[in-house]
Amino acid sequence: MRARGCAREDMIMTIEVYRTQVAAAMKRARATGKPVSFDNSGPAHAKAVLDVLVGAAERKIDIVAGVLHKDIWDASILRQFLARPGAEARVLLDEITDDHIPANSAVAALSDCRNLIVKRLPQSFHMHFCVSDSRDVRLEYDKPGCAASIAFGDLKGFGRIAEQTFEDLWSSVADEKPVTLAA
Amino acid sequence: MTEPAEAPAPPAKGNAAQVSVALPAAKYHAFQNPLGQPYDFLVWLPPVLAILYVVGVQRRNFSSWLSNRVMPCLMVVFAFGMGLVVTGWGGGWLVALGAWRDANGALITHAPDVSAPDLLTNLLTLSALVASSGFAYLCLPTDRVEERMEAFTRRELSADLETANFQAWYEQAPKEKREIPAAVIIDTFLHPMRGVGGWHTRFTVEQGRNLFGDDTWDTFSKYVDQHIDDSWVRILCTAIGIGMIMGLACLFYRYVSVNDWIFHPIEFGVITLLTILDFETPALLVSLVAGVHRGELAIRKHIKNAVENIAPDVKEFTRRNQQERLAIAQKEAAAVKARSSRRRGARR
Numbered sequence: 114m115r116a117r118g119c120a121r122e123d124m125i126m127t128i129e130v131y132r133t134q135v136a137a138a139m140k141r142a143r144a145t146g147k148p149v150s151f152d153n154s155g156p157a158h159a160k161a162v163l164d165v166l167v168g169a170a171e172r173k174i175d176i177v178a179g180v181l182h183k184d185i186w187d188a189s190i191l192r193q194f195l196a197r198p199g200a201e202a203r204v205l206l207d208e209i210t211d212d213h214i215p216a217n218s219a220v221a222a223l224s225d226c227r228n229l230i231v232k233r234l235p236q237s238f239h240m241h242f243c244v245s246d247s248r249d250v251r252l253e254y255d256k257p258g259c260a261a262s263i264a265f266g267d268l269k270g271f272g273r274i275a276e277q278t279f280e281d282l283w284s285s286v287a288d289e290k291p292v293t294l295a296a
Numbered sequence: 297m298t299e300p301a302e303a304p305a306p307p308a309k310g311n312a313a314q315v316s317v318a319l320p321a322a323k324y325h326a327f328q329n330p331l332g333q334p335y336d337f338l339v340w341l342p343p344v345l346a347i348l349y350v351v352g353v354q355r356r357n358f359s360s361w362l363s364n365r366v367m368p369c370l371m372v373v374f375a376f377g378m379g380l381v382v383t384g385w386g387g388g389w390l391v392a393l394g395a396w397r398d399a400n401g402a403l404i405t406h407a408p409d410v411s412a413p414d415l416l417t418n419l420l421t422l423s424a425l426v427a428s429s430g431f432a433y434l435c436l437p438t439d440r441v442e443e444r445m446e447a448f449t450r451r452e453l454s455a456d457l458e459t460a461n462f463q464a465w466y467e468q469a470p471k472e473k474r475e476i477p478a479a480v481i482i483d484t485f486l487h488p489m490r491g492v493g494g495w496h497t498r499f500t501v502e503q504g505r506n507l508f509g510d511d512t513w514d515t516f517s518k519y520v521d522q523h524i525d526d527s528w529v530r531i532l533c534t535a536i537g538i539g540m541i542m543g544l545a546c547l548f549y550r551y552v553s554v555n556d557w558i559f560h561p562i563e564f565g566v567i568t569l570l571t572i573l574d575f576e577t578p579a580l581l582v583s584l585v586a587g588v589h590r591g592e593l594a595i596r597k598h599i600k601n602a603v604e605n606i607a608p609d610v611k612e613f614t615r616r617n618q619q620e621r622l623a624i625a626q627k628e629a630a631a632v633k634a635r636s637s638r639r640r641g642a643r644r
Contacts, residue, residue: 134454137454138458150461150611150614150615150618151458151460151461151614152458152460152461152464152614152617153460154460236632238625238628238629238632239624239625239628240621240624240625240628242625250622252618252621252622252625254621254624262614262617262618262621262622264618270619271618271619271622274622274623274626275622275625277626278622278625278626278629279629281626281629281630281632281633282629282632282633284633284636285629285632285633285635285636285637286636287636288640
């Protein structure tokens with residue numbers, strides 16, 4: 114007798130399971146000292162990766178994003194990071210007009226954080242990325258689909274290059290004033 | 297035990313609409329159960345427990361879980377419903393719905409040749425069979441070979457590579473790379489066949505032996521027959537075992553409460569068969585599980601080795617992709633910086 118009409122388990126991973134795996138990947142990178150690389154796609158998975166990445170950051174986070182959408186970036190996790198002694202976050206936004214922070218931006222909820230510096234990038238950048246402590250990177254190469262390459266614990270390779278890339282962009286707006294954070 | 301009350305005499309013979317055989321009324325007494333109505337509990341407990349288990353375990357995934365099991369759920373509900381219908385048809389809806397206390401009186405009036413204890417036993421057995429089989433199948437998806445192996449393969453990949461990275465590598469890999477045993481094993485286990493047949497039909501006997509070795513493949517496939525899904529065999533064995541144990545328990549209770557053993561040839565034959573099955577089923581189950589388990593353990597080692605073998609190629613592919621993308625971003629950032637420097641220089 115065959116198993117006719119009996120569907121197998123739906124194998125699309127739930128976000129909770131994916132988040133657990135991402136956290137495990139971060140833990141593995143820290144424990145072994147070796148980089149852990151993977152790709153991801155979709156806004157829900159992007160959020161899961163960024164929650165883990167920001168949560169594990171210790172000193173510095175550098176971000177190039179559109180508006181830092183609050184559906185992707187968790188303001189409470191960012192706030193927890195910014196509350197750490199010596200922590201600093203630098204953000205370049207390439208989809209805001211003038212100096213106006215839109216209401217859908219996570220930055221709007223962090224207007225009281227003095228160690229969060231936000232500047233406008235005058236031209237749209239091909240890829241958005243986030244690098245923390247020069248070792249954990251998420252590089253979004255397909256913005257509409259939120260497809261990204263991620264590397265945890267890659268201090269010598271991916272992290273260093275991503276950090277240098279951010280510094281180039283940051284220095285290109287050295288003359289620009291930071292954006293007023295009050296929405 | 298309380299002395300059972302005299303049951304009313306059946307209608308006189310000749311009334312074909314109501315009587316077929318005049319049976320001694322003394323043999324069929326209303327159940328006087330000092331504990332109340334345990335049979336309601338016994339009949340409905342397995343399905344209720346199964347539903348609670350499913351809802352409790354699956355929680356937020358319940359609708360997704362259910363939508364993948366529409367046919368099995370319908371089959372279980374249909375089979376259970378048929379059990380109720382058959383019992384109700386034979387003994388009235390009071391019996392089917394569990395009002396045992398009133399059922400016996402109704403039976404003796406309307407269908408004196410039908411034994412209320414028999415009906416109860418039938419219903420309980422059917423209920424236990426259906427609920428057990430449904431529960432065993434629906435609530436234990438990883439009991440299915442193909443899903444078990446797929447879940448294991450994903451776990452092994454996630455521990456080192458990520459499934460998505462492997463799939464991205466596989467899609468662009470040249471043919472000779474895709475045909476190496478490690479890639480074939482991983483890709484096949486990641487994409488089990490749905491429904492009919494299960495994963496193992498994707499491997500021919502020759503392929504299975506080439507990939508896993510004669511001994512491993514033969515041990516495994518001996519209990520996972522190409523034409524029978526092992527989960528059905530296991531479910532049937534489990535269901536028959538549990539159902540028959542409950543049926544025998546009810547028969548024993550009937551004997552104790554009615555204080556008589558009514559001989560009926562068909563009933564005797566069924567009980568004999570059930571007794572045999574009760575002893576055979578555990579042995580069959582043990583050998584089935586043990587055989588499958590031994591074979592599966594060996595196959596799992598092959599999957600682990602396959603992931604280790606394929607890891608360097610996949611990791612190299614992933615890193616190359618990441619470096620290419622980062623190089624593009626780096627180049628663009630350098631261009632932005634250069635443009636900005638030129639603008640500042642021009643302003644001065």
